Amino acid sequence: MTNELRFDGQVAVITGAGGGLGREYALLLASRGARVVVNDVGGSVTGEGANSETANPAYDTANEIQHHGGEAIADTHSVASPEGGQAIIEAALTAWGRIDILINNAGIVGDAPFEDMTAERFEPLLDVHLRGAFHVTRPAWRVMRGQRYGRILNTCSAAGILGAVNMSNYGAAKTGLIGLTRVLAAEGADHNIKVNAIAPIAYTRMLARSLESAAPPDDPAARAILDDLANQYLRKLDPALVAPVAAFLTHPDCPVSGEVYTVGAGHVSRFFIGRTRGFHRPALSVEDVRDHLDEIRDETGYTVPGGPADEMSELFATIMNN
Numbered sequence: 001m002t003n004e005l006r007f008d009g010q011v012a013v014i015t016g017a018g019g020g021l022g023r024e025y026a027l028l029l030a031s032r033g034a035r036v037v038v039n040d041v042g043g044s045v046t047g048e049g050a051n052s053e054t055a056n057p058a059y060d061t062a063n064e065i066q067h068h069g070g071e072a073i074a075d076t077h078s079v080a081s082p083e084g085g086q087a088i089i090e091a092a093l094t095a096w097g098r099i100d101i102l103i104n105n106a107g108i109v110g111d112a113p114f115e116d117m118t119a120e121r122f123e124p125l126l127d128v129h130l131r132g133a134f135h136v137t138r139p140a141w142r143v144m145r146g147q148r149y150g151r152i153l154n155t156c157s158a159a160g161i162l163g164a165v166n167m168s169n170y171g172a173a174k175t176g177l178i179g180l181t182r183v184l185a186a187e188g189a190d191h192n193i194k195v196n197a198i199a200p201i202a203y204t205r206m207l208a209r210s211l212e213s214a215a216p217p218d219d220p221a222a223r224a225i226l227d228d229l230a231n232q233y234l235r236k237l238d239p240a241l242v243a244p245v246a247a248f249l250t251h252p253d254c255p256v257s258g259e260v261y262t263v264g265a266g267h268v269s270r271f272f273i274g275r276t277r278g279f280h281r282p283a284l285s286v287e288d289v290r291d292h293l294d295e296i297r298d299e300t301g302y303t304v305p306g307g308p309a310d311e312m313s314e315l316f317a318t319i320m321n322n
Helices: 020-031 057-067 082-096 119-147 168-191 205-214 220-232 243-249 286-291 293-297 308-321
Strands: 011-014 035-039 071-075 101-104 150-155 193-200 260-264 267-271
Touching (some): 011 020, 011 082, 035 082, 101 119, 286 293
Parallel strands (some): 011 101
């Protein structure tokens, strides 16, 4: 292809890249010329344990890239601490002297009904998903600002955007990343740093585990339905079909920042935050809210503010027009 999008000379750091989505991101970027730091602690999908260096999947992915003629190194530090985040970025700087791309993909799950959601279940997901992205992004940000270039991709989820039962920890952590994405996009605009988020739909070990716990173990009929669903539909959710979107959003030609894209099975679309026209009364009362709720919720003529200033402008325009 004469117009193939390539990453020659660029350095990418991808967390959680030993398997699943992260592995596909690493393989695709490397095949297009990127030099890749493959980060993974090698733990279970729920965060327990970590493999030794000889068994860690990060080395498997890095070796596969090298086998196909690409450049990659493995890193096994945890994103869950500032020291781990710094070490991951230092691995890129030591090997190649720069970092152009950061994909915050590392994650774990730990579903439970909210009445059973203890701090011990809640905090580890914040540590890996939200705080982990912060710990790795902060040292990368300093480098990107200095070179006046960078591409960052965070991983959010429909579980938080739209809501999903038993996932208050996961949904809260993932949706926190949307706020981080929007703020960093605003702060990075003057430094040619673009920051976006992706909400992937893929058949990974996380999804497989969620399905395993979705049906009661003593309900064979429900189990059979889920198995049939997996065989007929979920197998189409190949993680490799998410990778092209991750690659484009981290390419120099990417024109957007602060946006959220959902992708699965080869389909791509954008999530956005809209604002209805709403209802205005200078002496607003509780009863006004009750009586005009349909008007408040009516999506006809909605707008998509680019930031808090846009929303304030819309508010003042409404006040002045009335």
